[in-house]
Amino acid sequence: MNKKLRVILVITLIAGLTLSACQRSASKAPVSTATAVGELPFPLPSTDGMKAMMSGTQTAIAAAASLPGLGNTQVPAADATLPPLVLPTVTQPPVVPTVAPTFALVATATPGLPTTYTLHQGEWPFCIARRYNIDPSALLDANALDADSKPAEGTQLKIPQGAGKWPAGERALVTHPAIYTVQPGDTIYSIACDYGDVDPNGIIAANSLTSPYTLNLGQSLQIP
Numbered sequence: 001m002n003k004k005l006r007v008i009l010v011i012t013l014i015a016g017l018t019l020s021a022c023q024r025s026a027s028k029a030p031v032s033t034a035t036a037v038g039e040l041p042f043p044l045p046s047t048d049g050m051k052a053m054m055s056g057t058q059t060a061i062a063a064a065a066s067l068p069g070l071g072n073t074q075v076p077a078a079d080a081t082l083p084p085l086v087l088p089t090v091t092q093p094p095v096v097p098t099v100a101p102t103f104a105l106v107a108t109a110t111p112g113l114p115t116t117y118t119l120h121q122g123e124w125p126f127c128i129a130r131r132y133n134i135d136p137s138a139l140l141d142a143n144a145l146d147a148d149s150k151p152a153e154g155t156q157l158k159i160p161q162g163a164g165k166w167p168a169g170e171r172a173l174v175t176h177p178a179i180y181t182v183q184p185g186d187t188i189y190s191i192a193c194d195y196g197d198v199d200p201n202g203i204i205a206a207n208s209l210t211s212p213y214t215l216n217l218g219q220s221l222q223i224p
Contacts, residue, residue, distance in 0.1 A: 086212030119155045121202075122190025128157060130196045131173045171197040182219040195223060 021113060113132055129136035140146060142160045151157070173196035180191060188209070192200040204213060206222045215221075 015112060034117045066069070069158060114163065115157055116163065117157050119153055119157065120187065120189040121153050122185075123153075123193055125149070125151065125157065127193035127196075128159075130166060130173075131199060132159065133166050134160065135164040135167060135195070176223040178223045180221045180223050182215045182217055182221065184217060186212045186215055188215070191221065191223075195196055198223060 026080075113134075117132075118126055125143070126136050126138055130138045138160045139157065140149070142158045142163075145151065145153075174194060176195050176198060181189075188200045188203055192198045192203060202224045203209075203221060206224045
């Protein structure tokens with residue numbers, strides 16, 4: 001609401017209150033009467049009072065218009081010269097799918113000392129004792145074997161954990177690293193036993209072999 005309208009409303013209110021006071025008698029107290037159904041809950045001035053109030057309102061409006069600074073009051077229009085508001089465009093970076101790296105599983109030499117070992121073709125207890133650097137007598141005793149025993153392929157040997165070291169000099173039977181040419185009847189495990197202290201998993205890893213580790217006659221193998 002601007003200043004001009006506020007002044008008009010104040011003057012109108014004052015005029016109405018003045019006229020209403022003039023219509024009442026100063027010597028009589030107002031008598032309250034019940035309001036009939038359909039009537040307004042407040043008294044209305046008489047016809048003469050309404051004419052006087054309208055005349056007073058018109059006079060108040062004319063007086064307000066003559067006040068300095070109010071007659072020409074205008075609401076400023078919107079500035080049409082301002083440029084339109086442009087929101088910046090947000091560009092999302094492209095989503096690059098993540099590719100999980102793949103790793104090839106390569107057999108390595110058996111770490112530590114296992115608690116059991118299953119014999120493969122071409123292996124025997126003394127070969128296992130050399131490979132794991134344990135006393136062969138302790139290995140034979142742990143499995144109720146003797147020096148003449150020839151356990152079959154697939155036999156599971158118990159590996160004693162508190163046994164002494166290999167007692168009979170060097171564990172290696174043949175110097176290595178070397179290149180070995182596959183002979184008839186050879187397996188990865190029999191070749192490892194020929195070298196004494198070589199783990200068959202080491203031969204598999206050095207030559208990138210895959211199961212079932214089939215060898216070809218005349219094939220050259222690196223012995224680590």
